[in-house]
Amino acid sequence: MPSVNNTIQLITREQAEQQGTHLIGKPGRAQESCDDDLAKGPWEFDLAEALAGTPGYGPGASNEDAAPAATPRQGQLPQEYKDASDEELTSRILAAKAELGDRVVVMGHFYQRDEVVRFADFLGDSFQLANAAKARSEAEAIVFCGVHFMAETADMLSGAHQSVILPNLAAGCSMADMADVPSVEACWAELEAFYGTEPDADGRVPVIPVTYMNSSAALKAFCGERGGIVCTSSNAATVLEWAYERGQRVLFFPDQHLGRNTAKAMGIPLEEMPLWNPRQPLGGNSEDVMRNAKVVLWQGFCSVHKRFTTAQIDQARADFPGVRVIVHPECPMEVVDAADESGSTDYILKAVAAAPDGTTFAIGTEINMVNRLAAQYPQHTIFCLDPVICPCSTMYRIHPGYLAWVLEGLVRGEVLNQITVPEATAVHARVALERMLAAKPRSAKERPERQAAAGAPGA
């Protein structure tokens, strides 16, 4: 099965011939990508952004998102890496890895392109990779083929003697960028002014801040300093339970969808989940609404998962009666509600691995991961719910050329593109991460009735 990137190259260069030809994705469907620019080298966008003086996310799902001015930019990749053929890059990467041996470990996120993932020593989600990095204490360098917040987490969890490298600094995350420290601090000040800071009779403070793993180290530190916690898409329900034991309500950022889907499954009514618009007083909500809030949802989203719709689910069910629809909890609520199941990348992987042969899956998550599952499990029919090939823009910014560049830099003794979280930030962020690790799911017996009945996504 061709990779996502090979398919994009083919349909961009030979679109006419490819009409009606199935390369990847749903059987029997013509292929199209969301942006012809995906066929170009990511360095073209590094250059365009440098010339324009404005950062951007490049082609793919986040292309239309506004990148903050402070978004890291990538300097120019040396020409030799742009000109190198795939074969040359492969042999240079393998040679550099062989020379470095155990001194380097390469991490590949599930959403990363196959052309990069094939050189990874570990493949996983952001937290699995950060923990894998921690376990490889002999590695002086951790090359993280994911996005910026993941490299930050790896830096905070790895040893002081280890350098974490992000091969392209422009590989950020548009969702993580939707919540920045000044906006969250301003929100927090408003919430404190509105709710006060005194605990209730049960000792629960007015608000507990909860940040999704997909956020900057500075926001994890913000939570650590204010009695808050980090969550992943696998443990969001457990983390919310932890928070409600200590607080009357939660400020959840940056992903509104994960927050809403999780809280809804716990039985919290939608009217108790106001959306916080950081550009409006009280987030654009009335005092009455805020008084009843159980979870205040930051107005952020993932542009990859926002693309999934209930119409796509209807179409999949019409085309493949009996299809099993699984979506990620970063998808909008109506999509999660219409799916058969929702869960983290790990949940999706395990569900596919455990299914009886011949199962048909329509999956609502990033296309590189779905395509890889389809290749790994040929006994099933597996396709992405989104009919258009539209990978994560920021994962796309890492190409084998950048991987070869940073690895050959290490061979010369040069650490390129190091991601370092200042210790003053890391110390607080680790507190929020450790709270998450210590949080244990309550048994169904302990939960209020409405929560136990609803269950939890992402489990």
Ligand code: SF4
């Ligand atoms: S898939 Fe979404 S949340 Fe994940 S890195 Fe890409 S933009 Fe960020």
